[in-house]
Amino acid sequence: MTSATPTVPAEPGRDAMREQRGAAAGLSWALGWLAGIVAILVTAMSAATAVQLAGVPDPGWLTTYGLPAVTAIGEVSAAIALGSAVFAAFFVPPQSDGVLDVGGYRAIRIAATAALTWGVCAVLLIPLSISNVSGQPLSASLKPANLINSYSQVADARTWLWTAIFAVAAAALARVILKWGWTFGAIALMVLSLMPAALAGHSSTGGNHDVATNSLIVHIVGATVWMGGLFAVVVYALADGRWRVLAVRRFSRVAFWSILAVGVSGVINALVRMPLGDLFTDTYGRLVLAKTCALVVLGALGAWHRRVTIARLEDEPAPRSTFVRFGIVETLVFAITFGLAVGLSRTPPPAGENADVSAVEAQIGYRIDAAPSLWRILVDWRFDLLFGTLAIILAIVYLRGVVRLRRRGDDWPVGRTVAWILGCALLLFTTSSGLGRYSPAMFSMHMIAHMLMSMMIPVLLVLGGPVTLALRALRPAGKGNPPGPREWIQSAIHSGPSRFLTHPAVAAILFVGSFYVLYLGGVFEAVVPYHAAHILMNVHFLLSGYLFYWIVIGIDPAPRQVRPVAKLGIVMGSLPFHAFFGVALMMTSAVIAEGYYRSLNLPFAYNLFDDQRAGGGIAWAAGEIPLVVIMLALLVQWRRQDEKQARRYDRRAARDHDADLESYNEMLKDLHNRT
Incomplete structure (x- = not known):
């Protein structure tokens, strides 16, 4: 300020x-x-x-x-x-x-x-x-x-x-x-x-x-x-x-x-x-x-x-x-x-606009005619104007940056591009496919979307290294010239709010703690009838997940440097709380947001309590796949860090003719002579 x-x-x-x-x-x-x-x-x-x-x-x-x-x-x-x-x-x-x-x-x-x-x-x-x-x-x-x-x-x-x-x-x-x-x-x-x-x-x-x-x-x-x-x-x-x-x-x-x-x-x-x-x-x-x-x-x-x-x-x-x-x-x-x-x-729309609107359509905006199935989830799409468009824009902008690097003669790892595109595709699928259609109407479908938005999509996006790509693809403003997008990104990374949000404790609390507050603290039941709440929840899931995984497995520059061992500790210390949340959800005796789900009057019968227990099981099991990806990414990063240190040591040894090794040998000889 x-x-x-x-x-x-x-x-x-x-x-x-x-x-x-x-x-x-x-x-x-x-x-x-x-x-x-x-x-x-x-x-x-x-x-x-x-x-x-x-x-x-x-x-x-x-x-x-x-x-x-x-x-x-x-x-x-x-x-x-x-x-x-x-x-x-x-x-x-x-x-x-x-x-x-x-x-x-x-x-x-x-x-x-x-x-x-x-x-x-x-x-x-x-x-x-x-x-x-x-x-x-x-x-x-x-x-x-x-x-x-x-x-x-x-x-x-x-x-x-x-x-x-x-x-x-x-x-x-x-x-x-x-x-x-x-x-x-x-x-x-x-x-x-x-x-x-x-x-x-x-x-x-x-x-x-x-x-x-x-x-x-x-x-x-x-x-x-x-x-x-x-x-x-x-x-x-x-x-x-x-x-x-x-x-x-x-x-x-x-x-x-x-x-x-x-x-x-x-x-x-x-x-x-x-x-x-x-x-x-x-x-x-x-x-x-x-x-x-x-x-x-x-x-x-x-x-x-x-x-x-x-x-x-x-x-x-x-x-x-x-x-x-x-x-x-x-x-x-x-x-x-x-x-x-x-x-x-202030002008009334044409008469008959809201004629023959079902209860579920009045609440979530569209009809649901049958129970969810794998086929319906895969083919019954309803494009999400906010998050679907965001997914497409993110993919196009990323590919444009990759093309700019290629034209300049610079390489960009194919794996990063694949990870980013998969993350964008999964974001599009989660919000615009049949899963996105059923998500506001059934707790189990909502929990699948939640886990993908917070646990899987951020992992793929983080592994894409978008900040590194932007810093390489954007031209520097140059000394004496007004700052541009590249300088704005650098300033944002090293800003005070960024340093605060990337503190491991803060990121972990935002990521895991919000699960307990949202579902077990009564917030979800209070806000679920509102369309704005669904938008804000999706935004929170994406941002908190991205922030957490940026610290843990991120390859982009960050305001805080965390050692691989500390990253492993953050993961092992946070994910058990995620599993405990799933168990607590399955053991809850009352149906969360029961009044809202009953008011939808869906055209098929299902047990709300069983659906909620299924959602808790999904939350409990959802951490397994991201955990495997995180462990593999940490192992790869750990190995690459060791290789960089080894190459750095070899270059220094070549310059000073193994002065460190000679000094170490001299120390051993001196100790031997004293004894």
Whole structure:
């Protein structure tokens, strides 16, 4: 956060700083109000229908139009906050001592203000949501007694409270940041502040809501980074920042992948929510078309930027260049798009969307028609938009790095490539095959997926050596040049959080201790009905497993050096606790999450207690295969370490003509003569 003797970022001139602050404030206000006005206009088209379908009294114009306006202003502020934090972390380099450059420092301060605005809007949306759901005027919802009584009953109120908590935390952290490394904490908190809203709304209900929710997460994060990054780059270029060409080029790469993610996820989400025939006949469909047109315009402007204005930045000395002018136009289109998106979220989807939805489909998002079998697990696939896409991207990026090394004439062990690809394939299979389909519905299937995500997939990924590959494939920035991806990776490896997380005790507790807390501590039973919980569990399984095996059998550079004997001790000391967990699970007398599993009303009969005992047996036996792989890997690493030491000794002996051996022989002769 701050060092003991923090270095204040160098001032480029008070006029430039004042100009940057003024430009940021003026542009952010214009964007927020434009998005709010568009949201109000769109809401006016369907406000009466929404009230009628909700079956509640009209809460009044202040709630009807205040809610979308505040939402739009808040979401624009969230985009500015996240984009500015990303700008400070990646688009401009810090100073040589790790303190933010003036451009990054100003961007993180803008992020703090915008995040606080996002938090204030979220707080205002709590009574507005209660008023909207209850049909009472806003003045009645603002009464403390009504707020307290309605909070537990109105899901939107809880959504906005969590949003406010994460946003205010991000604002507080961003306000005191001076060091470059802490910008990642602000980014993480800002992304978390987007999640409550992404996991609520139309996409979280009805059939296929798992696909709809996952696509909405990708859509919101991609659009927020895209717009916020553009805002930060435009403000920086307007103030004639030193690294404006570098910032624009880096943003251009981010914008390309953002528009791809936003476009694909938007199409998927729209297809899930409505049939194609309603695009031109329903208000919801026409809004989807309008939003699509706005995204096409944004994509065209971005392509024009890549081809024309970026090159002109290197030649134009004036800060108010063509890029800035067209960048402001692009941000205004973005504000209109955000307003359309808010209005779309306030517009009822086409009628009949949730017709004939079974209990299991309403809970997990899709139907399950028969009991699991080996054939169904192998062929009954349902692609997971988050983890399935992640598996494919990881495989492609890794292979691209290998190809780059090959073209350069460098070798890369085939075994590492095979291990990584197998790990990615197993991740895809675990989350998107029949196993992934049955995992939320049956405890035994969930436990198989859990063991693969935490015990087998991380082992294969660690043996792939991705960090070593990245450090070899990426070009060094060079002395005097701004740091790039290679330097970011090196800094992350040797950072304080990395040293803490790679402590053997911490890694072991996160890996093994979480099993006991999750299943035997009651956490699983409390969170299993929620789609977000399944996402977080999978993320935790992957990361905690990767961290543990990185320490034990990792071939990548690490902030801590652990001897092979100590690694063996870590394994032998941790895995028995994993076996004890499986035994404890089999001996549990009560069914974990019994109410949830019974509420699914699966179309086949099975005993919940027997299924749980099967899950405990799976957990107990799952450690055998990874243990064999770990032992083999440790033996190979031990042998290679001995060979390296032997070669090092031979080279030293060749240089000094066996001086160590001669000295040892002389010592023996001296001892012999004394006796």
